[in-house]
Amino acid sequence: MAQTPDLSAPQRQAYSGSRIERAAALRADDAALAALAHNNRAGFYVFGGDAVVLKRQGDALEPLFSPGEARSLGAAGETVFLGLLDEAPRFGQGLEPAAIEPLKTRGDLKLIDLRSIAVQGAVDAEHLPPLAEGKAILGWHARHRFCSNCGASTKLVQGGWRRDCSACDTEHFPRTDPVVIMLAIAGERCVLGRSPRFPETMWSCLAGFAEPGESIEEAVRREVAEEVGLACARVKYFASQPWPFPSSLMIGCHAEALTDKIVIDKSEIEDARWFDRAELTLMLARKHPQGLTTPPPIAIAHHIIRAFVERGRDVLVG
Numbered sequence: 001m002a003q004t005p006d007l008s009a010p011q012r013q014a015y016s017g018s019r020i021e022r023a024a025a026l027r028a029d030d031a032a033l034a035a036l037a038h039n040n041r042a043g044f045y046v047f048g049g050d051a052v053v054l055k056r057q058g059d060a061l062e063p064l065f066s067p068g069e070a071r072s073l074g075a076a077g078e079t080v081f082l083g084l085l086d087e088a089p090r091f092g093q094g095l096e097p098a099a100i101e102p103l104k105t106r107g108d109l110k111l112i113d114l115r116s117i118a119v120q121g122a123v124d125a126e127h128l129p130p131l132a133e134g135k136a137i138l139g140w141h142a143r144h145r146f147c148s149n150c151g152a153s154t155k156l157v158q159g160g161w162r163r164d165c166s167a168c169d170t171e172h173f174p175r176t177d178p179v180v181i182m183l184a185i186a187g188e189r190c191v192l193g194r195s196p197r198f199p200e201t202m203w204s205c206l207a208g209f210a211e212p213g214e215s216i217e218e219a220v221r222r223e224v225a226e227e228v229g230l231a232c233a234r235v236k237y238f239a240s241q242p243w244p245f246p247s248s249l250m251i252g253c254h255a256e257a258l259t260d261k262i263v264i265d266k267s268e269i270e271d272a273r274w275f276d277r278a279e280l281t282l283m284l285a286r287k288h289p290q291g292l293t294t295p296p297p298i299a300i301a302h303h304i305i306r307a308f309v310e311r312g313r314d315v316l317v318g
């Protein structure tokens with residue numbers, strides 16, 4: 001492409017780049033964790049099911065609650081130790097279902113999902129990684145109350161980073177599900193697809209879960225072949241992003257497509273086609289004549305696409 005794309009300065013993706021030190025050595029020390037939970041610098045991120053509870057402070061929204069404020073919100077479910085921020089303890093706290101409903105009508109609070117918080121820039125960006133950490137780990141607790149080995153109930157230990165079964169002694173660790181998300185490239189063009197769940201104008205990278213016994217490169221090639229029928233050769237890792245909906249790790253890659261003919265698997269995606277770099281530039285800049293868009297900068301897909309617009313097929317080398 002001849003001219004340099006006229007794009008604004010890059011914005012950061014959401015949920016990664018945490019400043020919190022996880023301080024995993026403290027997780028086994030129940031007395032230390034109890035003291036940290038009452039420390040006057042302790043801050044709690046509070047979750048009501050899938051929603052985050054925010055405090056209204058004038059026009060701003062604040063996600064951190066003091067220990068006393070967190071207790072006053074109602075019966076707590078699980079609490080997990082997220083780590084230390086400049087030595088100030090940070091916790092994630094879930095609420096019992098019965099405690100959530102009364103909060104929805106309180107004028108001093110706002111319950112909102114974490115995706116909307118990121119898209120709207122509703123809180124300071126430095127809170128997004130610990131909110132993602134808290135949502136992912138509390139969501140795991142909510143879905144793993146019983147032992148997958150023997151069916152008995154399990155108990156939270158290690159500051160929330162393990163659940164133990166007292167019936168069969170199995171230790172259960174929180175899971176993160178690897179998802180490959182990739183841009184298949186041939187020369188000046190790449191393939192974007194549409195899921196039926198997307199907003200009407202949005203096109204994005206293809207994506208899918210890596211399967212047991214599969215490398216990242218193999219998962220990329222398989223997903224591209226399954227979804228759009230293209231064969232890929234070289235796969236180049238780009239970057240990753242925690243995506244706590246509910247517990248994914250997005251692994252971003254560029255892939256070199258060897259074939260040209262797209263065959264869509266309608267059970268996976270609604271549509272897919274080739275886009276050249278000039279058209280992608282218009283989409284990123286929100287200036288496409290048909291109003292087509294890419295995902296917003298909070299998502300790694302935006303950055304995978306932008307890297308190809310800026311660097312072309314060089315994203316496959318170096």
Ligand SMILES: [Zn+2]
Pocket residue numbers: 147148149150151152165166167168169170
């Ligand atoms: Zn068990």
